[in-house]
Amino acid sequence: MDRDAFEHLYLHAHTLAEFGFMRAMAGLATTDIAALAPAQLAANEADAQQMLNLDAASFDWSALEGVDAFGAGAVALDAAPAASYDGPTFTEALAIDDEVGGDALPELANYLARAHAARTLLAGRIAHSWATVDRQVLDDALAALPAGPSALTGPLSADELAPWLALYEQRHPALEALVQQIRRLEPF
C-alpha cells in the first residue's frame, strides 16, 4: 500500500465510522418503542426519581471508579492537551458547518465528496496516521475484507461506498476491525 491508497482508506474509514454512527443514532432518535405497561412506566419513573434523589451514605462510588473525572486520571483544566495537530480539523476541512446545528442527516454523497475534497487540508493528520500504522497488520486487515465492493483504498463514489456502509452497519467483523484500527491511529 502506498501513501495515496492510505489516504483513501483513511477518509473512507472515518467516513464509515462517523457517518454510520450519525445515521444509526438518527434512526434510533425516531424509533418508537413498543408501549410499556403503565405499571412498568411508573416503576421506571420511580427508578429515575431514585437516581436523582441521592444520599451520600448509600451512593456507590465504586461504580464511577475508572472514570477519569472522578479519580486519579482526573486532570487539571489548565493542563495542556494530550495531542494537537496543525491545520483544520476533519469537519472544518469538510466544511460542513452549514449542517451543524440542524437535525437533518447529511447525504452520504455530500459527506463523501467533502471528505475527498479535504485530502490536502488533512495531509498532516493523514501523515501522522501513515507514519504510525502497522502496515503488516493493516494489510492483513484489508485481506480479510469481503470481496466484491470496490476497494476502500481507491477513490469511491457514494454508490460505491454504500455497500461498505451497509456492511459496517451490519457490524461485519473484518470491516469493523479495520475501521477501528484506522481510527485509533489518532488519539482521543
Next chain:
Amino acid sequence: MSTPINEYLTPQEASYIAHNAYFTLKDWISGQPTIGMETRANVRKMVTGDGLGAAAQAGGANTSLKTTELGGAKLDRVFAGSTAGVTTGFGYVLSFNRAGSKQVVIATRGTRAEHSKADLLTDLRASMTGFGDFGLVHQGFRNTFDSVKTGLARDDRRIMDADVVHCVGHSLGGAVATLVAAHFSSRGKAVKLYTFGCPRVGALGAQGAMEQSLGKHNIFRVSHDLDPVTMVGPYPYGHLNGQPEDANNMMLVSPTGQLLSVANHDMTEYVRSVGGLEMNWQAVRALGGAVERDNAVLARWLLRSSDNPGWLTQTAAQGLSYLMKAFSHLLRQLGFVTIAGLTGIDLFCVVLASNMTKIAEMNSQLMDCILQAARWARVVVSNAAQLTATVIRAILNAMFSVLRPIAVNALQTVGRSGTPLPLLLGGASALAGALIG
C-alpha cells in the same frame, strides 16, 4: 404564604449587583486588575455612584445601582476572599430599607483565571467536603466560602438584624453566594439567592437540603443554555433548582446563537439578557420557554463550539449530538422523564451509578444505542453480554476527552487575548468570561 414582591430584588438589581461585585477586585475599574482589594471609595462609585459614566455610554454597560430603586443603598463593607490561596477583594455588603423592612445584600464575585487556575475538572470525588448539615459540596467553593465568612464576620450583627438577606453572585461568586445563603438560612434568616452562570455546588442530596432550607421560591437561578460553567461538575453533582420543571430555573437562550463562546458565561451578557428596566422575574421565566430543554444540552454545546481544537472534538461533537438525541428519546419513551434536563455526561454517569445496563437489557433499542456509543468510543462490543460497566466507563472517558479540550481552549482563548476590556465592553464582566470555579 407568598413573599411580598418588595422582598425580592428585581432581575435588573440582581444582575447589576452580580456584575458590579467584580469592582471589588483591585484595579478592575482601570481594566488592569491586580491582586488585592479595591478602595471602598472606588467600589462605592461603581456600586451606587456614577459607575462607568461616559465610558458606559460609549457602548458599555453601567451597572451602578444609582438609577435603580437601590440608588440610596449604603455600601457597608468591602470584604476579601481567597481562591487557591490568593486573597483579593471578593465582594461587598450593602444595606437598604424597602417598604419598611431592613434588607441586606451580600454580593460575591467570580475569580480571574490568571489569579487562580480553574480546577473544576480535577478529581470530583476527592474534591467533596462536608458543609454543615447540608451534605457534600465542592471543596474549592467551600474553601472560598470559609475565607468570605471570615470577612463577613464584622457584619454579622448587621446581617442577622436584617429582615431579608439577598445573596448574589456570578460564576464562582454564584457558588459562594449559594453557600453564604445556606449558611445564613441555617441560622434562621430569610434569605433570597440569585445566581448567574453558577456551577454545580453540591452533590448527593446537598442541593436538595439547601433548597429545603432556603425555599425553592427564594432561589433564582439564571443561566444561558450554552454556558459551559453551568455544566460542571457532572452527576452526582447537581444544581439548586436544577430540574426543568423548577419555576425559578431560568435557563435562557445563549447570546451567541449557534456558536459556543465564553461570552455565554460573561456577566455582561447576563445583564443584557435580564437587566432591562421592564424585566421582572415572570418575564425572565417566559424567556426560558425558548430553550429546548432536552438531554442534548452538552452535545449542543459541543456541536456549536467554534473553538474545537481537534478531530475527535469536532467530529465527536456531531456524533455526540445524535447520540444524545437518541438516548434522550429512548429514555423518555421508557418512562425516565425525570432525568430530562441532564447533560449527556450526566446521563452516562447515571447509567453507571444506577446500573442502568440492566434496563438496557430490557429494551433492544436502548441496548443498541449504548452499543453504538461504545463503538463511537472505539470499544468494539458485539453483544449485550459484553456491555459491562467497563464499557460505559470507556464511553464516559471518551466524552470527557471531548469536554476537556474544549473547556481548556475556551479558557485559554480568553487568556490569550490578554486584553482587559471592562471600560470598552461594559465592565468587569467582559473579563468575567474567563472565570470559573
